Amino acid sequence: MSKRTPATPNGRFRSQEWFEAPGHIDMAALYLERFMNYGLTPAELRSGRPIIGIAQTGSDISPCNRIHLDLADRVKAGIRDAGGIPMEFPCHPIFENCRRPTAAIDRNLSYMTMIEILHGYPIDAVVLTTGCDKTTPAGIMAATAVDIPAIVLSGGPMLDGHHEGDLVGSGTVIWRSRRKLAAGQMTEDEFIEAAAASAPSAGHCNTMGTASTMNAVAETLGLSLPGCSAIPAPYRERGQMAYETGKRIVEMAWEDLKPSKILTRNSFLNAIALVAAVGGSTNAQPHIVAMARHAGVELTDQDWMAAYDIPLILNMQPAGKYLGERFHRAGGVPAIHVELLKENLIDGDVKTITGKTIAENIVGRETKDREMIYTVAEPMMERAGFLVLKGNLFDFAIMKTSVISDEFRTRYLSKPGAENIFEAKAVVFDGSTDYHERINDPALNIDENTILVIRGSGPVGWPGSAEVVNMQPPDALLKRGITSLPTLGDGRQSGTADSPSILNASPESAVGGGLAWLRTGDVIRIDINTGACDALVADEVIAARKAEGIPAYPASMTPWQEIYRQTVGQLHTGAVMEPALKFTHIAEQMPRH
Ligand code: FES
Numbered sequence: 001m002s003k004r005t006p007a008t009p010n011g012r013f014r015s016q017e018w019f020e021a022p023g024h025i026d027m028a029a030l031y032l033e034r035f036m037n038y039g040l041t042p043a044e045l046r047s048g049r050p051i052i053g054i055a056q057t058g059s060d061i062s063p064c065n066r067i068h069l070d071l072a073d074r075v076k077a078g079i080r081d082a083g084g085i086p087m088e089f090p091c092h093p094i095f096e097n098c099r100r101p102t103a104a105i106d107r108n109l110s111y112m113t114m115i116e117i118l119h120g121y122p123i124d125a126v127v128l129t130t131g132c133d134k135t136t137p138a139g140i141m142a143a144t145a146v147d148i149p150a151i152v153l154s155g156g157p158m159l160d161g162h163h164e165g166d167l168v169g170s171g172t173v174i175w176r177s178r179r180k181l182a183a184g185q186m187t188e189d190e191f192i193e194a195a196a197a198s199a200p201s202a203g204h205c206n207t208m209g210t211a212s213t214m215n216a217v218a219e220t221l222g223l224s225l226p227g228c229s230a231i232p233a234p235y236r237e238r239g240q241m242a243y244e245t246g247k248r249i250v251e252m253a254w255e256d257l258k259p260s261k262i263l264t265r266n267s268f269l270n271a272i273a274l275v276a277a278v279g280g281s282t283n284a285q286p287h288i289v290a291m292a293r294h295a296g297v298e299l300t301d302q303d304w305m306a307a308y309d310i311p312l313i314l315n316m317q318p319a320g321k322y323l324g325e326r327f328h329r330a331g332g333v334p335a336i337h338v339e340l341l342k343e344n345l346i347d348g349d350v351k352t353i354t355g356k357t358i359a360e361n362i363v364g365r366e367t368k369d370r371e372m373i374y375t376v377a378e379p380m381m382e383r384a385g386f387l388v389l390k391g392n393l394f395d396f397a398i399m400k401t402s403v404i405s406d407e408f409r410t411r412y413l414s415k416p417g418a419e420n421i422f423e424a425k426a427v428v429f430d431g432s433t434d435y436h437e438r439i440n441d442p443a444l445n446i447d448e449n450t451i452l453v454i455r456g457s458g459p460v461g462w463p464g465s466a467e468v469v470n471m472q473p474p475d476a477l478l479k480r481g482i483t484s485l486p487t488l489g490d491g492r493q494s495g496t497a498d499s500p501s502i503l504n505a506s507p508e509s510a511v512g513g514g515l516a517w518l519r520t521g522d523v524i525r526i527d528i529n530t531g532a533c534d535a536l537v538a539d540e541v542i543a544a545r546k547a548e549g550i551p552a553y554p555a556s557m558t559p560w561q562e563i564y565r566q567t568v569g570q571l572h573t574g575a576v577m578e579p580a581l582k583f584t585h586i587a588e589q590m591p592r593h
């Protein structure tokens with residue numbers, strides 16, 4: 001039997017440097033012997049077969065990804081059947097909803113620790129188990145920086161939630177219920193009941209929040225098997241997809257099909273287009289930029305603006321009506337690709353982990369459910385991408401236009417002669433504690449002509465950048481039926497929010513961005529036509545206020561918070577650890593014995 005040779009530059013797997021350790025039999029023995037204690041044999045580990053890591057993100061404190069504890073068995077079966085040797089290892093957990101002060105600080109921590117594992121252990125290729133928001137970009141950033149063959153396996157969304165005859169979706173139910181609670185239309189018990197009903201099974205958020213968005217992005221980048229991201233966690237196809245993923249990663253190890261051979265600028269432009277078409281999360285902006293920078297791809301503001309013109313074609317909450325199960329049944333991400341490719345809104349020639357192009361992968365995957373997936377020619381809504389704004393308050397911010405309600409449009413954006421232009425008086429909050437303490441204070445005189453501003457909520461100020469910009473109006477306004485005010489902030493908002501906020505403002509207040517000098521009572525002028533957003537404040541006044549310094553923000557409470565603050569960049573540029581970017585193709589250099 002002739003021995004198969006991997007397509008790596010030296011014709012060997014990385015793991016062979018450990019387990020064969022030419023010239024270092026003592027080290028080979030050390031590396032090998034402890035794997036015996038769960039039943040592996042030296043012959044297996046020295047057989048020249050690839051060692052496949054399974055980066056396990058599920059645990060009891062990361063329930064969105066907990067399905068992966070079970071799915072790993074199917075992944076391992078696939079790896080074994082294809083002739084690989086699986087080794088599962090834990091990742092730093094990330095649970096969006098529960099992590100204080102915000103899960104955002106965990107993306108960079110999880111990614112950095114995964115680099116150490118992928119580089120420092122005998123791993124030839126890796127299955128990235130993804131689900132909850134930041135687990136997807138964290139894994140992709142790590143695998144891209146190390147540059148070893150990697151495949152994304154989503155855990156899948158939860159089943160659809162139902163409550164009193166309505167579809168209730170993750171997150172979205174919270175934002176809608178808290179307005180009803182404040183308006184006196186719901187009790188606290190009913191609130192909890194509706195929230196619980198939105199989470200009927202294992203899986204991640206069942207809306208097109210950040211989790212579903214980022215898994216769809218991973219699929220669009222060509223990093224998972226076609227159709228992977230939308231399969232609900234409890235469906236039989238999910239376990240089958242796990243098995244096929246395990247089989248495919250073994251072949252990718254032999255082929256040495258690394259992220260650097262897949263990810264191009266056009267892969268990322270495709271991802272930006274997809275986010276617009278599905279009404280995806282605004283968190284996709286920093287995550288896509290972060291992944292692109294680690295892949296050596298520069299994205300510009302113009303790239304986001306180009307996608308602003310792409311219409312909404314997916315009828316899924318928060319921008320639409322339905323939830324994850326129907327999306328999967330309608331064909332999932334491949335069916336979205338079909339529509340975008342028809343109109344040349346994505347590049348079908350980019351390569352994927354199947355070894356084929358996107359266009360080749362999606363043949364015959366057109367949807368039959370036109371209530372769920374529309375065509376680009378007759379979409380749900382025109383121009384659904386993120387509008388990029390700039391002005392004297394920040395160099396960059398985005399607004400998700402697909403969630404602007406008719407009520408909001410009529411009130412702010414339909415003035416004859418000044419369509420899409422409005423002015424509002426700022427009420428400024430320093431972080432979310434300040435917001436919660438003062439939002440119902442009648443002295444603030446908050447009315448329809450107010451824009452709620454929050455600062456101190458960016459990567460440095462929070463730290464981590466918090467999902468707090470989707471501030472709801474004071475109770476008094478909610479009782480009058482005013483469910484959303486314009487909002488602006490240097491933090492983020494949940495991907496499940498239906499608020500037309502101006503968010504991710506960079507640079508943030510804590511590093512001296514324009515929001516630092518803004519004062520309650522200033523008038524802010526927003527022009528949706530041109531993307532201009534300015535405080536109407538004289539230059540001398542701005543200069544005098546700048547001299548007063550930056551508003552205080554909370555001190556770090558843990559070592560990582562302090563290190564995070566010292567290394568993190570702004571949301572505009574992906575909130576990455578800037579010093580980390582110089583390390584690319586890390587796997588090309590073998591670590592020392
Ligand atoms: Fe984890 Fe939404 S909170 S997926």
Ligand code: MG
Pocket residue numbers: 096133209210211494495496
């Ligand atoms: Mg979220």
